[in-house]
Amino acid sequence: MTSSSLGPVVVYGAYGHTGRFVVDELLRRGLTPILSGRDERRLEAMLDGRPDLEIRPAPVDDSDALRAAMAGAVAVINVAGPFLDTGVMVSEAAVAAGAHYLDVTAEQPAVEAVYAARAGDAEQMGVAVIPAMAFYGGLADLLATAALKGGVVERETEPVTLSVAIGLDRWWPTAGTRLTGTRNTAPRRTIVDGRLAPLPDSVPRDTWHFAEGWFEQAVVAVPFSEPVLIARHLPVDRLYSYLSASALSDIRDPATPPPPASDDRGRSSQQFVVDVVAQVGTQTHRIAASGRDIYAATAPLIVEATARLLDGRATRTGVVAPGEAFDAEDFLRALTPDVLTLRRDVRSARPPAAAARA
Structure with missing residues (x-):
């Protein structure tokens, strides 16, 4: 199975500084990114040089729009901070779509909020939720x-x-x-x-x-x-x-x-x-x-994690830390x-x- 056949990966906040690195890394790895975020004009600007990509704007406070943006995705990478404002909402939409969720937060309360909010539904849906994969x-x-x-x-x-x-x-x-x-x-x-x-x-x-x-x-x-x-x-x-x-x-x-x-x-x-x-x-x-x-190094970290979730090299589902989900030694060697x-x-x-x- 090729990377592109696994399904698309939504990048929420794709137009941000780190988001652009993530989009480029997904493309380098043969994965298909869908560009999403709160600002439609900035998403449209990203199509310059990437005309084949799809954009799906969605306000973070609109649960219906978020769910529509995540529909059909196999994973969602959230790079739109502050994650105290986006983590719970975007992870809820991702899990509802049956997609793995990862983000790049450095905020302790944001990690704990996502852990608490997704403690039940992520395991039920058989997906992994990994905040702070950065x-x-x-x-x-x-x-x-x-x-x-x-x-x-x-x-x-x-x-x-x-x-x-x-x-x-x-x-x-x-x-x-x-x-x-x-x-x-x-x-x-x-x-x-x-x-x-x-x-x-x-x-x-x-x-x-x-x-x-x-x-x-x-x-x-x-x-x-x-x-x-x-x-x-x-x-x-x-x-x-x-x-x-x-x-x-x-x-x-x-x-x-x-x-x-x-x-x-x-x-x-x-x-x-x-x-x-x-x-x-x-x-x-x-x-x-x-x-x-x-910021640039975060992209291969989170995309490597995404690839391992999609190809079966993750050991856990539900809310997990990176060291719980992956073979740490093998993961680090891959980078x-x-x-x-x-x-x-x-x-x-x-x-x-x-x-x-x-």
Whole structure:
């Protein structure tokens, strides 16, 4: 069976910065995208150079229009933030159409809202619902799953401390990222004693010794959507999540421009690394993934997940985290070396003092 014979994939928010990368990646993989979103004029503009594609505009607050837009689709990829406003509605329409649902949210409350809303109907329809299948959230969850060898660690016998550090040489935020930041005002949470718990009022700062080529950077405790994913299926007692302090300064500065294209694929020159260290009893397991452009890298992540859902390589249906749905090791290998460079047991690096003390 060819990719194109599997059926169309609706991309909701197709005209956005990340949405365009997703559409291009679907076409590269031989899948047929249907362009959808709230703005009909922007959808029509996308047909320039893509005259064979179909557009299906649908307001996010119109359930009938959303269901019509998803009709006949085998999967729906939602890249229209803020996901606190779109996740539940678009996932409902996708599941009603019998389509898998994936999105790229970094917002913890948006993940939890989709999990709660789709807990019953997704399993009944035999489809998967995977929020945060993106650079933020999904990649860390896959790396953590790989580091813990599929979550086989027994909580009762081996305490697990997990540290996730995201290093960015700079962060050029998109308009959607800025809009999401103003919409998402909920307190951030992490994992403490095996449960989701609020971050301390005083946000911890530390120093992280990154993998080869990144050296040492100042970092700030900033959990994205990964605690909600990890808490769902991995036996983690304590989670530390960090982001480069310089990247946080970039996104907080209103003068920071959007991502500038620096190649013929539209990618920026931004470099990233996601470093995961799992302390399991007295043993340390480490894996790091590096690459280029967090928005561009999200497209092959979510399209790889979509392809695996459609060709039967997913292990679960219902609401699931990426590490629950897929073989994490195999998934990550499929993205190397074109999207990710993987490193394991980087001897020159060590977790920050807070995680080491834990």
